[in-house]
Amino acid sequence: MKGNLQKEKGDEKLPEVTPREAYLALLNILEDVEEARLRAVEERNKTLAIITNFTDGLLFFDKENKLSLINPVAEEYLSVKGMEVIGKSLSDLVEFPRLKPIVGLLKKTTRIFRKEIKLEENLILEITTASVKRGEEELGILVVLHDITREKLIEKMKTDFVSLAAHQLRTPLSAIKWTLRMLLDGDLGKITKEQREFLEKTYNSNERMIGLINDLLNVTRIEEGRYLYKLTPVSFEDVVKEVIENYKDQIKKKKIKFKFIGFSRKVPKIKLDVEKIKLAISNFLDNAIRYTPERGKVIVSLQATDKEIRFSVEDSGIGVPKDQQNRLFTKFFRAANAIRTETEGSGLGLFISKNIIEAHGGKVGFKSEEGKGSTFYFTIPYKAKKRMKE
């Protein structure tokens, strides 16, 4: 076979060319190559120009985790010059103060999605990474730095506005509350039965408004990230009992079959922001009573493991429709059947509760079937790893 091929090749008749013709042909080929090279350079320059002029900061780390590219925007954000940092590995880059937090993130994981980093008062960056591949081959990691200072400022302005408005509303609402109370107490003279009925209804409306304002203030505090105040070691069971005490009248009024099951083992004291935990428990209990029809049942039970305690409240209420269950803990959300049962409600209670529990290092959850009832629960570890603090 091999011999044959060679033979065939040898037999090929090459056209006769003069040296000049050969020279010209070679020149042609060289020109083509040169053109291709120029085109490649042009492409490369274009790509570089896009990277250079990109409005986000870009960093590219190669497979060995060495920085191989940094664009001017990233240089500016991080106060470094490309010459100083290119070719350096992650551990070398720690020396640059502004790169330190980013390097810290990259060392933990190379998959970062919209992580916020505050480099200075007026520079907040959102960091996202993308792993760069060509076919199956990993080339490295692209780090995108996006300036979100303005978005954060607007978010803060919104939170500040709600906080200010809510605070301002509290003063007149207090004045109304006090006036109505004094009228109802007969401090400003005798009132008729009919007047009393109207005043009582007005008083209750005003109380609802105060409640709503308090909810809004709680939400703004959650959004400002300063939420838990003082953690004091307390008996969780005592805290729960105190809250239940506040609902005795409502339970009686709705003729609800109520049951409380305490811990079945000895449980140590837990560090809690007591007021906030009471608020979370109240929200859970309030929902259970509110959305359970007369003569229904509500069971509050406490359980404990070696690591955590668990609070749960089971009711025979209206339940949560399946298609709406995943949105239940989001801000302002109210399930359709809840709105039908009870028009009042801010849709903030569960959102606030979730944040309170998570700030304590715990988890919230529920099981529910529409028309049959729900069980809402939360857990709190004895020792939380990471907690949000004021």
Added chain:
Amino acid sequence: MSNNAKKILLVEDEELIVNLLQRKLETEGYEVFVARDGIEGLEKMKKTKPDLVLLDIIMPRMGGFEVMEAMKKDKGLRDIPVIVISNSGQPVELDRARQLGARDWLIKTEFDPKEVLAKVKKQIG
């Protein structure tokens, strides 16, 4: 009103709250003086030597915390019991009031005049 009636100085800028509290306290036989801000409050405190001060926190010209700081520095005023009337009810604010020596506190949206009276009685009978 008898001459040996206990004197209460109410330092508060919200007019309606002042009217209501004054009425409630006077009905109970207390002699009530009113100041609309911290500066006026300190002046009246020196003049009237009240048995108790009901003090708002956020007021024009001079707030409640500054009033309490000034009271601490003044021998004649430092022993007058203070009940703080807070609008926000923020734990931070209440802690500060306690540190400055407030005997008690109440949050406007959570309490009403009857409960204020109970707190007053607890302090000065």
